[in-house]
Amino acid sequence: GENVEQHPSTLSVQEGDSAVIKCTYSDSASNYFPWYKQELGKRPQLIIDIRSNVGEKKDQRIAVTLNKTAKHFSLHITETQPEDSAVYFCAASEVGSQGNLIFGKGTKLSVKP
Amino acid sequence: NAGVMQNPRHLVRRRGQEARLRCSPMKGHSHVYWYRQLPEEGLKFMVYLQKENIIDESGMPKERFSAEFPKEGPSILRIQQVVRGDSAAYFCASSPTTGSALAQYFGPGTRLLVL
Numbered sequence: 001g002e003n004v005e006q007h008p009s010t011l012s013v014q015e016g017d018s019a020v021i022k023c024t025y026s027d028s029a030s031n032y033f034p035w036y037k038q039e040l041g042k043r044p045q046l047i048i049d050i051r052s053n054v055g056e057k058k059d060q061r062i063a064v065t066l067n068k069t070a071k072h073f074s075l076h077i078t079e080t081q082p083e084d085s086a087v088y089f090c091a092a093s094e095v096g097s098q099g100n101l102i103f104g105k106g107t108k109l110s111v112k113p
Numbered sequence: 114n115a116g117v118m119q120n121p122r123h124l125v126r127r128r129g130q131e132a133r134l135r136c137s138p139m140k141g142h143s144h145v146y147w148y149r150q151l152p153e154e155g156l157k158f159m160v161y162l163q164k165e166n167i168i169d170e171s172g173m174p175k176e177r178f179s180a181e182f183p184k185e186g187p188s189i190l191r192i193q194q195v196v197r198g199d200s201a202a203y204f205c206a207s208s209p210t211t212g213s214a215l216a217q218y219f220g221p222g223t224r225l226l227v228l
Contacts, residue, residue: 006155032215034215034216034217036219042221043117043204043219043220043221043222044156044204044219045219046216046217046218046219049215049216089155089156093215099144099146099161099208099215099217100146100158100161100169100172101146101148101156101158101217102158103148103155103156103157104155105154105155106153106154106155
């Protein structure tokens, strides 16, 4: 079955700097890769997703890149702000399968003002 | 359009009691997924349901746990004879019937504490 590895587990940056979180997956059949942001005690919120027919997707300050050959994908946050502080989870799934997401263990991002 | 609803938000049970967790998907969504999250860990898939059908229960323990999504009403995750190890946050997510069928939107979760 699918296995998703995520790193780093913690990341601390200064406000205004960029943050990069990386994930690798094992199942070459996976072709849907969402990213979720979870604040303490809150629900996971879908912030961006990418499908394997594209290599990069951008939405304002966040972007995701996908390398299918190497089976890894990354989340990039530019011009970080204190409100970006949260735990970020990557996940992988296969279109046409049951659709359940396999999650990484999360990255705790701290943005220092 | 209301988001995914879950209740109760917090549930305290003593060992051996039953826990019932409810999830109402977003309007127009007919796919429901349940996940469990232990403190400071990721989300683990438990079960995937559509109306009146369990599609995939490969992540759900075979004993004490059951799930349903009836034709009318919310999806229910039921845990019988709870043990301390069942203490966790339980999230459900729903996805649309058509279009981006894989985009899953999460509810606020039910935090279960077993004493």
